[in-house]
Amino acid sequence: MSSLTAARALKPIGTAGSLFAFALDVGRAVFRRPFQFREFIQQAWFIASVTIVPTALVAIPFGAVIALQVGGLVAQFGAQSFVGSAAVLAVVQQAAPIATALLVAGAGGSAIAADLGARKIREELDAMMVLGIDPIQRLVVPRVLACMMIAVFLNGLVSIVGVMGGYVFNVIIQGGTPGAYLASFTALAQMADLWQGLAKALVFGLIAAIVASYMGMNAGGGPKGVGDAVNQSVVITFLLLFIVNFVMSAIFLQIIPSKSG
Amino acid sequence: MGVDVKIEGLTKSFGKQLIWKDVTLTLPAGEISVMLGPSGTGKSVLLKTLIGLIKPDTGSVVIEGVDIASCSERDLYEVRKLFGVLFQDGAMFGSMDLFDNVAFPLREHTKKSESEIRNIVMEKMDLVGLIGAENKLPGEISGGMRKRAGLARALVLDPEILLIDEPDSGLDPVRTAFINQLFIDLNAQIDATFLIVTHDINSTRTVPDNIGLLYHKHLAMYGPREMLLSSEEPVVRQFLNAQTIGPIGMSEEKDADELAAEKDMGLPPLPPIPMQLEPSNGIPRKYQRPPGAWCRENGVTPPPGSFQADAAMAPGGMKADPTKAPH
Numbered sequence: 001m002s003s004l005t006a007a008r009a010l011k012p013i014g015t016a017g018s019l020f021a022f023a024l025d026v027g028r029a030v031f032r033r034p035f036q037f038r039e040f041i042q043q044a045w046f047i048a049s050v051t052i053v054p055t056a057l058v059a060i061p062f063g064a065v066i067a068l069q070v071g072g073l074v075a076q077f078g079a080q081s082f083v084g085s086a087a088v089l090a091v092v093q094q095a096a097p098i099a100t101a102l103l104v105a106g107a108g109g110s111a112i113a114a115d116l117g118a119r120k121i122r123e124e125l126d127a128m129m130v131l132g133i134d135p136i137q138r139l140v141v142p143r144v145l146a147c148m149m150i151a152v153f154l155n156g157l158v159s160i161v162g163v164m165g166g167y168v169f170n171v172i173i174q175g176g177t178p179g180a181y182l183a184s185f186t187a188l189a190q191m192a193d194l195w196q197g198l199a200k201a202l203v204f205g206l207i208a209a210i211v212a213s214y215m216g217m218n219a220g221g222g223p224k225g226v227g228d229a230v231n232q233s234v235v236i237t238f239l240l241l242f243i244v245n246f247v248m249s250a251i252f253l254q255i256i257p258s259k260s261g
Numbered sequence: 262m263g264v265d266v267k268i269e270g271l272t273k274s275f276g277k278q279l280i281w282k283d284v285t286l287t288l289p290a291g292e293i294s295v296m297l298g299p300s301g302t303g304k305s306v307l308l309k310t311l312i313g314l315i316k317p318d319t320g321s322v323v324i325e326g327v328d329i330a331s332c333s334e335r336d337l338y339e340v341r342k343l344f345g346v347l348f349q350d351g352a353m354f355g356s357m358d359l360f361d362n363v364a365f366p367l368r369e370h371t372k373k374s375e376s377e378i379r380n381i382v383m384e385k386m387d388l389v390g391l392i393g394a395e396n397k398l399p400g401e402i403s404g405g406m407r408k409r410a411g412l413a414r415a416l417v418l419d420p421e422i423l424l425i426d427e428p429d430s431g432l433d434p435v436r437t438a439f440i441n442q443l444f445i446d447l448n449a450q451i452d453a454t455f456l457i458v459t460h461d462i463n464s465t466r467t468v469p470d471n472i473g474l475l476y477h478k479h480l481a482m483y484g485p486r487e488m489l490l491s492s493e494e495p496v497v498r499q500f501l502n503a504q505t506i507g508p509i510g511m512s513e514e515k516d517a518d519e520l521a522a523e524k525d526m527g528l529p530p531l532p533p534i535p536m537q538l539e540p541s542n543g544i545p546r547k548y549q550r551p552p553g554a555w556c557r558e559n560g561v562t563p564p565p566g567s568f569q570a571d572a573a574m575a576p577g578g579m580k581a582d583p584t585k586a587p588h
Contacts, residue, residue, distance in 0.1 A: 118355070119354075119355070122350065122352060122355065123348045123349070123350065123352040124352050124353075124354055124355065126309070126314050126348065126352065127346070127348055127352035127353075127354075127411075127414075128354075129312075129314060129341070130312050130314070130341055130344060130346045131341070131365065131366045131369070131370075131414075131418075132338050132339075132341045132342045132366070132370060133369055134338065
């Protein structure tokens, strides 16, 4: 009985281990020729097509909320001219990579998990291995790279749309001055923040794709197993994202001292 | 052509559940073998172990000097090129039409031109009777057609070993008879080693050179067709003749009470052994043995009426030439 409890308690660790081993397998397969360029383009196009519109729509209120909150707060200190800089910092450094990752995981990742899961239960993956083709190299690597690339591009989209949303709300609704909003952009934010945002997006795209692929390829037990795999892949990705985001932010703050206005 | 598959001491369990243990047999090169067993005895697991999709706990599967159970991933992908596998539902790639599905191994593994690929694919599609359906998606066709398409894909690289998982599930009796005849003709043509996993008794009695029976977590018997069909071993006898009397019950094994109740019942006599199916062009296969040869060599008297063209339960027997029968 005790061994049963122990086995149950240790199961998540085993899963984490095999997820990591899977990530290493993918890393090794990235360098194996031939590279599946066609699959990569198709997947990148697919992920972009399901994420662009929702991402843009999420980005507008993100920028707006920051502008409204910060605007109301700093107005009490008479520091209204710094709203622009706060919005840029918050959007570029935190909001953009997170919003990107949530959508890449929620829309792209769930589609990847469902696709691979369906292939798994229909024995397509087995058939592929039997035909002498490694599904990790053939299917997973293009998806992971496509996810990373699209995450970086979406990060740029969210940054721009978010800052524009902040501008609209600050200038039009709160009556801020356009010049001050634009001029204060570089007061707190610096170039390194942009790189940080891009690096985060890259890592989040990687995590979303790896978790989704792992869950899909290990789906079992018929159609219900595929549903479970999709569900778990989204939940696990979200959990990992927030932890990794915290760690990466902490590291960046240590390496790059924040600019004091 | 065709290669031996040597299986030794194979054991597999999932968690605490033992699937089978100590399975030892050799699939002779170029011959057709059938693996039988009640539902849920791990026939498909055995098949997947042979191609290295599932690693056994102990034991070895040796093909051309490579042990599939312990070789490196790279060797495994090389050895797999010798195999053609037909999965239960055909396992077609859902995003491609049938033509691309069948062409897939050629495009991945060979440098053939598109017109050469077209010729080979159409030849295999013709073989399984799917000409005209090559632009359909797997989702648009029936299960039987998917199965035949899967067979075309398995054949496209001219395999040395063909593994077939339940070819007759979901097929009507006519299509089953056709697909059985197709296996015999294919074997005559390419001399590959065949392993067919099934529980269709009719096919088992007429198609293979060798029969194996998995039962109660071990290999109960494996040997030439005539050896099993004339066997008095209770499990083999019960299964091959689809009887209720014997050690196999509805749920795996019968309990002692049920067995005791049956003890006094006389077993029905063994039905006659039917003729083996022959290639449709009449030219015997390379490894085909004359009917009754095993029985004569081993001094076993086959059940009365065996090896006659009109033997019961022998759809293929009708075609055979009655003058060839030994009686």
